[in-house]
Every structure is written in C-alpha cells, then in structure tokens.
Amino acid sequence: MVTNKCKTLALAALVFAAPISVSAQTQAVLAESIALPTLSVLSGKQLKLSLAGVECGQNEYFTDKANVSILANGTPLEFSRTCHDSVLAFVPINRSENDLFVEILLKGRNLNLRYMAGARSYAYNDWQLAPVKEALR
Structure with missing residues (x-):
C-alpha cells in the first residue's frame, strides 16, 4: 500500500x-x-540555492565559507556558502561560475548536485526545474 x-x-x-x-x-x-534546497533566480540571472530552517553553526556545513565545491551533473562549480538567520545559502562565486551553472541547468533535463566535502546529494526533476528554467530564458 x-x-x-x-x-x-x-x-x-x-x-x-x-x-x-x-x-x-x-x-x-x-x-x-x-529537505531539498530551494533553487531561485535573482536579478541578472544569478542563481542561488537556499535551505531554510537550519541551525547555523551546528557543524562545519552550517557555517560561512568563501569557497566550496559542488558537482552539478558531474561538473565542479565553486560557490560561496553563508548561514544566517537559520538559512543556509550557496551562490556561485563569480559570474563565470554562475553562467556555467545556468548552462548546465538549461541543457539537462534533471539536476544532480553533490556537495563534495559533506557527501550530501540533491536531485531535482524536470518538473521541479521548470519554473527556474523559464525564469532564465
């Protein structure tokens, strides 16, 4: 059942x-x-991953760090990580990383993210990505 x-x-x-x-x-x-982090599009097609309801400082994963690696469909990308007011956020470190993230997102049907240091993986299906892809076009 x-x-x-x-x-x-x-x-x-x-x-x-x-x-x-x-x-x-x-x-x-x-x-x-x-929880699945929220993928959002900010001004200038800047992508952001955020996860609300976390306890910042609980462990190393929930602290600020200027440069962390995340695999997006197998391609390594560099993000800055911040954790403030119970929200963990990841933003590509520069425009070229963001542009590559956008390209990966638009080319693939699904998006698989793997946070390399913490062995955390997240997968987004095409229907979950549809609003983000529409905002990027």
Missing part, C-alpha cells in the same frame, strides 16, 4: 547510492527529515 508520505518520498527526488530495506513508515520519516 502506497501512502501519501511514500509518494512524498518519491516526489522529493531523493537519491540513495545503495538500496535500503526499511518500512514505509521509516521512509516517510526520512523524507520529512531531508
């Missing part, structure tokens, strides 16, 4: 490297505990 919470897990587009054998109830809890 598929519950709404299991559907939420599928819609959240969470990717796991190895299959896990857990109950539907555990999957639902897992889906609720891993």
